[in-house]
Amino acid sequence: MPTRPGWVEVNLDAFSYNLRGVRKRVGFGVKIMAVVKANAYGHGSVEIAREALAGEADCLAVAFPEEAIALRDAGLSAETLVFTSPMWEQMPLYFDYKLIPAVASIDVAARLEEEAQKRNLRCPVHVKVDTGMGRLGFEWNSAADSIVTIARMPHLEITGVFSHFAAADEADKSFSENQLQRFGHVLDALGKLRIEVQDVHMAGSAGILDLPESYFTMVRPGIMLYGYYPSQETTESVPLRPVMSIKSRVVFAKRVAEATSISYGRRYYTTREVLIATIPVGYADGLSRRLTNRASVLIGGRRYPVVGTIAMDHVMVDVGDDHVAVGDEVVFIGTQGGNQITAWDVARLIDTIPYEITCSVSPRVPRVFVRDSRPD
CATH class of the missing domain: 2.40.37.10 (Lyase, Ornithine Decarboxylase; Chain A, domain 1)
Structure with missing residues (x-):
């Protein structure tokens, strides 16, 4: 135990229980990308990533390359996608640490192609399609053309195409269904162009719980791995334990x-x-x-x-x-x-969500990893 009288206990058995629930929900034909960004939502990214990979997770996702470097430095070599569009000065990190960039613009693709060519390497990329989030990604109605352009870059390999739900955690799924149709339009266009992609993913925690048609070939569980439903409007189709x-x-x-x-x-x-x-x-x-x-x-x-x-x-x-x-x-x-x-109890008091509560725990608070209340 830490000497400081203030600590976080992270129950690895509870985490593994939640991860097994995701596997049971999506089946064995769908890959699981465990999301460990933001220090695994405040829980400790290295230990959580290690537990995930020892269990049902096939690969990892983070928000920034610097987060992935911490995993690499800890000896974790698993396939790792970086969600945020890379800045120019970050480009070498993707090659030095064998990370997968998310490509959301032709400019980024061209820079990655240039860096890959200098190193005489092929760089795997996942292309982001904006189907309604309004954040990162190629606009869905012209994304296929952009993907064709990227596919012609000799040093880039499109191994994934993905999108992001904006409101899958709401009871009304009409906009999510609209997003799915848009993403399907892109996938159909790629099929006609004979562009084959290994990893197709859209479902985060809310999609896993409520939208099985969004599973495609891979899912990205985040908050549910840590024991919380993404909102109070989703189903509770996967039993969860707070971590x-x-x-x-x-x-x-x-x-x-x-x-x-x-x-x-x-x-x-x-x-x-x-x-x-x-x-x-x-x-x-x-x-x-x-x-x-x-x-x-x-x-x-x-x-x-x-x-x-x-x-x-x-x-x-x-x-x-x-x-x-x-x-x-x-x-x-x-x-x-x-x-x-629970984190939901705290979140309701200040009109926020469990994500913010767990992510806000400061690095100065020691993390103690336990298994069913026993130190690991």
Whole structure:
């Protein structure tokens, strides 16, 4: 265990359980690209990637080449797609570390071709098609022509074509179905041009849960691998277990009188004499200040309110007349004594989503990897 009284527990068994659920859902004829960008959504990319590849994952995806380099430096050589369009200065990294770039413009393709030619190599690429996300990619109604242009570049090999849903996590699937039709139009055009592509992918977590027609040859599970459904409007067709717990310990406790103000700005006053416990976790660790006077924690299996302004390194908890002592375990996210606080519980308090909650956990918070509550 870390010496610092604030840590994240990452349950690798829960992660593997979720990954097996994806495999059961999509079948064995579909590849799984495990998405480990943003430090595996805050969970620890190297350890999570290693667990994924030891299980059902066929390959990996990250947002930036620098994230992939961390995996390579850890000895992970699996096929890795980089979602974000490369900048010019990043081009050599794709070749030095054998990464797969996402190509969303002819300019990027031409630069990659130039770099590949200099190195006398062929560079595998996945071409991004914009079917309605409005972000990266070739416009769907002209994408086939652009893909033909790329296919003629002798040092590039189109091994994948993909797109991205904009609203698959909503109950109304009409726009997603429209996107699927657009992507199908592109694939049909490529078929007529006799351009064969190995990896065709569009489904993230929401698509995996609700749109089996979007599986194609590969899927890209993200948030569901970490134990959360992408919204409260998707089905729960794959059972999931939360992977992350955020814990700390009481570092100080004292009784204060009625009408005592707590923390910066005096935004909370006690209504009677109570015991205030101080916990050494704050917004520098990823606990949003927007949770001031809104969040709660578990201590001894009971739920208590976080009171006063959340500070950089500390929060205070009103435990009333209950007995709480220095060293007692505190749970911000996780289970204790039969009670549970999830990332969804926290997210609802500040009108956000579990993605932001888990991704916001600071690098200064140690990650402890466990298997069913035992250190790995």
